[in-house]
Amino acid sequence: MDDSITLKGIKDGLLVTIKPGGKWSERMKRLAALIDGQGNFFRGARVMLSVGARNLGQRELQSAQKMLAKRDVALIGVLSESMNTTGAALKLGLRVDLGAADMVTSPVAQVAPLPHKPPRIDPEERGTHGVLLRRTLRNGRTVHSDGHVVVLGDVNAGAVIVAEGDVIVWGRLRGVVHAGAGGDEAAVVCALYLAPTQLRIAGYISISPEARPGKPQPEKAMVRNGRIEAVAWDYRNMG
Amino acid sequence: MGARVITITSGKGGVGKTTSTANLAVALAQLGKRVVCVDADIGLRNLDVVMGLENRIVYDLVDVVEGRCGLRQALVRDKRVPQLYLLPASQTHDKTAVSPQDMVTLTNQLRADYDVVLIDSPAGIEWGFRNALAPADEVIVVTNPEIPAVRDADRIIGVIEAEERSIAVSVVINRAKPDMIRRGEMMSVADVLEVLAVTLLGIVPEDRRVTTASNNGAPLTLADRHAPVSRAFVEIARRLLGEEIPIRDPAGEGVWLRMARRLGLGR
Numbered sequence: 001m002d003d004s005i006t007l008k009g010i011k012d013g014l015l016v017t018i019k020p021g022g023k024w025s026e027r028m029k030r031l032a033a034l035i036d037g038q039g040n041f042f043r044g045a046r047v048m049l050s051v052g053a054r055n056l057g058q059r060e061l062q063s064a065q066k067m068l069a070k071r072d073v074a075l076i077g078v079l080s081e082s083m084n085t086t087g088a089a090l091k092l093g094l095r096v097d098l099g100a101a102d103m104v105t106s107p108v109a110q111v112a113p114l115p116h117k118p119p120r121i122d123p124e125e126r127g128t129h130g131v132l133l134r135r136t137l138r139n140g141r142t143v144h145s146d147g148h149v150v151v152l153g154d155v156n157a158g159a160v161i162v163a164e165g166d167v168i169v170w171g172r173l174r175g176v177v178h179a180g181a182g183g184d185e186a187a188v189v190c191a192l193y194l195a196p197t198q199l200r201i202a203g204y205i206s207i208s209p210e211a212r213p214g215k216p217q218p219e220k221a222m223v224r225n226g227r228i229e230a231v232a233w234d235y236r237n238m239g
Numbered sequence: 240m241g242a243r244v245i246t247i248t249s250g251k252g253g254v255g256k257t258t259s260t261a262n263l264a265v266a267l268a269q270l271g272k273r274v275v276c277v278d279a280d281i282g283l284r285n286l287d288v289v290m291g292l293e294n295r296i297v298y299d300l301v302d303v304v305e306g307r308c309g310l311r312q313a314l315v316r317d318k319r320v321p322q323l324y325l326l327p328a329s330q331t332h333d334k335t336a337v338s339p340q341d342m343v344t345l346t347n348q349l350r351a352d353y354d355v356v357l358i359d360s361p362a363g364i365e366w367g368f369r370n371a372l373a374p375a376d377e378v379i380v381v382t383n384p385e386i387p388a389v390r391d392a393d394r395i396i397g398v399i400e401a402e403e404r405s406i407a408v409s410v411v412i413n414r415a416k417p418d419m420i421r422r423g424e425m426m427s428v429a430d431v432l433e434v435l436a437v438t439l440l441g442i443v444p445e446d447r448r449v450t451t452a453s454n455n456g457a458p459l460t461l462a463d464r465h466a467p468v469s470r471a472f473v474e475i476a477r478r479l480l481g482e483e484i485p486i487r488d489p490a491g492e493g494v495w496l497r498m499a500r501r502l503g504l505g506r
Binding site for chain 1: 390391393394396397398400433434436
């Protein structure tokens with residue numbers, strides 16, 4: 001295959017590199033044929049010509065510009081190591097360098113650009129959101145969330161938390177809590193000391209037992225066997 | 240800048256805000272401070288009665304705000320203690336006669352001439368409380384070791400914490416009954432602080448003579464300075480002035496009780 005012409009994608013168009021050697025007019029014919037052979041691919045494209053050390057005058061550049069324009073391709077600039085060529089390009093109002101951002105693009109012809117594909121998000125993580133409150137919720141405070149609620153502090157009696165997701169309290173939970181308020185029966189409520197005035201998960205309601213013997217321990221409440229049950233919240237019950 | 244403006248509030252009524260204000264004012268004045276008490280409970284005044292100054296009132300807070308008299312004219316001096324004054328509330332006006340901004344303006348006028356301005360707040364979290372809170376540098380929340388009182392104290396602390404400016408909050412536990420606490424029939428000091436989680440300024444024991452003193456118009460701190468209640472208020476006053484005085488647990492838990500509790504037998 002003829003590799004006298006190579007193409008690269010750049011920020012604002014295509015970089016067309018014309019290899020040294022050969023007659024300029026032959027190379028332009030070859031480029032014209034290349035463009036014509038691609039159907040509509042080049043239509044509306046913006047092209048930067050890289051000509052190496054080739055010495056070109058205004059007339060040659062203008063004819064190249066005309067040839068491209070006929071095919072609905074705009075010549076935006078010419079890259080060259082030749083002072084004459086660069087000068088001619090400048091006189092025609094063409095750019096003679098790449099923007100900084102264009103220096104690090106990958107060649108279209110050799111390697112396909114990396115597809116813009118976001119990393120796969122585990123369905124479990126998708127849409128997970130919530131609020132974090134780093135204070136004690138006092139009597140009279142109400143918190144609503146369509147996600148999860150995490151409290152670093154106590155939830156005092158008289159405070160209310162309504163969450164469509166889970167409720168985690170790193171402190172003493174004495175207020176009213178409704179987890180899974182949108183109907184999610186898999187929602188859980190965890191607290192270092194679980195003694196809510198009233199605890200609701202989805203459509204279930206429970207109240208804390210009056211006296212709880214022994215030392216307070218972290219607990220997790222969830223719906224099990226058709227009612228709300230609390231289990232020790234520790235390494236044995238992480239699932 | 241001058242005076243510190245300290246508002247005394249509680250949320251719940253009947254926990255002893257007004258008697259605490261009167262006794263604390265007397266204690267501060269006895270310690271040589273220039274003190275003004277402002278009764279912000281407009282329409283339901285009684286700080287004047289507790290202080291025994293009712294019959295000497297000529298003008299009141301609303302008269303000052305509405306320009307019928309000067310601030311100095313409305314101040315009633317307590318002749319029993321040097322440098323103790325009262326700005327009485329109005330008995331006849333509605334509480335909406337005064338705005339929070341009025342209270343700020345008024346206390347700013349007092350700051351220059353006094354060391355401490357004590358504002359006796361009405362119960363609740365409505366207008367009257369807002370008036371009392373607006374000029375406060377510090378707030379003392381008075382509560383009893385009873386669940387309803389602690390609930391309301393918690394609520395009011397939440398309201399104070401929600402203010403944009405930061406206001407120092409401390410708590411006074413009033414009417415503690417050591418024998419009931421010891422028997423587990425009353426919340427202990429630790430129980431109260433566990434919920435409220437603010438600085439404890441002092442514990443005042445229950446004493447029926449406080450009621451008698453209020454009826455007689457002479458705060459107990461004035462009538463009997465050696466009563467445990469009076470000593471408690473003097474200690475609170477000294478702590479307010481920056482002294483470090485350890486707080487004794489009124490229940491005075493013995494070793495046995497503490498051990499029993501540790502074994503899970505207590506309460």
